[in-house]
Amino acid sequence: MRRKLVAANWKMHGSRAVIEELIPAIIEGVGGVSADVAISPPFVYLEAAGRALQGSAIALGAQNVSAEASGAFTGEIAADMLRELACRYVIVGHSERRALFGEDDALVVRKAVQVLRCGMTPVFCVGETLAQREAGATLAVVGSQIGALLGALSSAELLRCVIAYEPVWAIGTGLTATPGQAQEVHAFIRGRCAEQGAADVRILYGGSVKADNAAELFAEPDIDGGLIGGASLNADEFTAICRAAE
Ligand code: PEP
Numbered sequence: 264m265r266r267k268l269v270a271a272n273w274k275m276h277g278s279r280a281v282i283e284e285l286i287p288a289i290i291e292g293v294g295g296v297s298a299d300v301a302i303s304p305p306f307v308y309l310e311a312a313g314r315a316l317q318g319s320a321i322a323l324g325a326q327n328v329s330a331e332a333s334g335a336f337t338g339e340i341a342a343d344m345l346r347e348l349a350c351r352y353v354i355v356g357h358s359e360r361r362a363l364f365g366e367d368d369a370l371v372v373r374k375a376v377q378v379l380r381c382g383m384t385p386v387f388c389v390g391e392t393l394a395q396r397e398a399g400a401t402l403a404v405v406g407s408q409i410g411a412l413l414g415a416l417s418s419a420e421l422l423r424c425v426i427a428y429e430p431v432w433a434i435g436t437g438l439t440a441t442p443g444q445a446q447e448v449h450a451f452i453r454g455r456c457a458e459q460g461a462a463d464v465r466i467l468y469g470g471s472v473k474a475d476n477a478a479e480l481f482a483e484p485d486i487d488g489g490l491i492g493g494a495s496l497n498a499d500e501f502t503a504i505c506r507a508a509e
Contacts, residue, residue: 271495292502418460433470
């Protein structure tokens with residue numbers, strides 16, 4: 264039985280004051296929820312967020328990590344450092360990192376390997392652009408992104424990952440994949456992982472998930488929860504999404 268996971272990605276939003284207000288409200292709102300819940304604030308707020316989450320069941324996550332273990336890499340953050348701050352999840356290969364910061368599959372896989380090495384869970388993001396979907400290339404694109412991960416990990420390592428299917432055209436746009444569109448890609452990803460002995464890997468959907476569409480997405484057989492951007496900055500909205508994962 265795969266446990267559902269709802270993971271917040273706060274991107275480059277928030278401030279110390281916002282976090283001090285938002286985290287207690289989320290802790291209160293998700294009390295008793297059976298799904299796993301995680302919050303990924305910007306790096307500089309990880310320590311404060313970790314303190315605020317202490318004693319709650321909500322896990323701490325980071326939004327990015329270096330592909331290197333340590334060394335002269337100015338401005339980078341190593342996986343060991345995130346582990347030291349008690350991070351449990353690390354998002355790698357978000358489409359914004361791929362599109363705006365030139366991250367390719369090889370780099371994203373190296374990041375996932377660093378996260379695994381440090382005993383944390385990579386949230387490995389994949390997804391097609393609108394042009395790729397319109398060209399009928401969705402499964403080819405996602406298959407190639409997933410193939411890079413499959414080629415680098417054993418089945419035991421794969422089972423320690425979370426995969427997030429996030430169609431680029433749905434991120435922050437208000438456009439959501441229909442449950443059927445999302446399920447088709449999730450089933451495809453699960454099939455590829457199953458070939459490598461990892462059918463039970465958790466696969467999240469991300470892309471304009473809101474309180475009013477979460478339940479129908481999470482009801483699909485291969486959707487194990489969500490990676491939530493904009494809606495995770497509102498405690499009531501995020502809490503309702505977490506409850507939809509029950
Ligand atoms: C994301 O950034 O991972 C995301 C899914 O954003 P949004 O929910 O705002 O579309």
